[in-house]
Amino acid sequence: MTSLSVKNLSVTLGGKAALSDASFAIQDGEFIGLIGPNGAGKTTLLRAMLGLVASRGEISLDGDDLRRMTASEKAQKLAYLPQERDVAWPVSVEMLVSLGRSALKPVFASMNAQDKSLVDSAMQRMDVAQFRDRSAMELSGGERARVLIARVLAQDTPMILADEPVAGLDPSHQLGLMESFSELAQEGRTVVASLHELSLAAQHCTRLLVVDKGQIVADGAPTEVLTPQLLQDVYGIHAKILTVDGEFIVHPASRRG
Template sequence: MVSLATKSLVVRRAGVDVVEQVSFSADGGALIGIVGPNGAGKSTLVQALLGLVASTGDILLDGQPLGRRSRAQIARTIAYLPQGQSLHWPLSVDRLVALGRLPHLAPLSRITTEDRAAVDRAMATADVRALATRTATELSGGERARVLLARALAVEAPALIVDEPLASLDPAHQMRVMEILRDQATRGVLVVAVLHDLSLAARYCDRLMMIDRGRLVADGTPDAVLTPERLRETYGIRAWFGSAANVPLIVPIARATSRHD
């Protein structure tokens, strides 16, 4: 199984550390949620894990420095779904999902039967087969989100990083996406997901990493990370904690007048 680790990872932008001294390690077979307030550095952190932004410190993929891997090797090992991705070309949905197989193709080569099977599996998993012949730029926001998830799944990489994969989705599809990510982890994939819904994070994730002002302020099981004190200190909110049908629920009820109230 794949492994991913950082040691003293720092990302600076405009002279400011937006990711500051983050160290962690993770192995395949886990669904890890990255949570934290807006602007905390979550997206920058996952971009650094993929080598998409300049950073200092160590990033190790399967025990080797990420910088020693080619972009194609990284793309075959870690599938990535960025947040808020725009579509500019009027491709059909099946052709868009097929782009997920590009890391496996040699230059100027054609998609193979094996590639086509991977695309079909991804579309079935993301429940977008019915959209196969639709033009991707004409889809609703929720449909587009599911199609882009299918493209990432089509890579069939041992690691999957998804940034806010629940945006634009209705509650049923939010749960479906979390079930997909949970299933991928069960199959041995290392799944890292940037999430804002704390109840879904608590329900589906094995582990949560909480980022605040670029720092990793908590790392552990959901019940250890999502405490009333930490939500107050990190998000500036008071929340209700409970459960229904053995499902954990975390409901923000008010903004705290300060992070220390």
């Protein structure tokens, strides 16, 4: 499958340090949640991992320098869901999802049976198959978000990097997406997603990276990382940590006074 290693990764934006000396390794079968307050550096970290912003340090994908890889080579191994959910063209939902397959093909190449099967599977997984013939621009924000996630799933890569993938989704589809990501990890793929919903991260992720002020301040299993002290230090909140019916739950109780 695919492994990604980051060593001393740093980013400067506008003359200020946005990310400082981030180091970690990602292996097959992990569902990693990037958590931290707004402006902590989660998006910058994801973009730096993809080589989308100028950075210092090492980024290795399967032992190769990611910065030296072509867009086509990266597309074979990595799929990326950015925060932005805009759709610029009045294309059908099915066509938009099929663009996930286009990233892996020569320009103007037609889809084969396998491509169509992956597109159909992704639309079913994200509950958008009923919209296949509708213009993506006619959809609600939540529906459009699910279509764009389906496009990423259709790319069928060993690793997915997603920036706030549950944003804009209703609770049912938030749970459905997190369960889908968990299933992908159980199949041996890797998912790295920035998340604000601490309870979803606690229940579904196999590992959490906590980012605060541009630095990784904690790295480990949710039960190890999500402590009342860390939540107070990083988020400025008092929280109750509960285990209910075997599920690990984080319940913010109040802001630090």
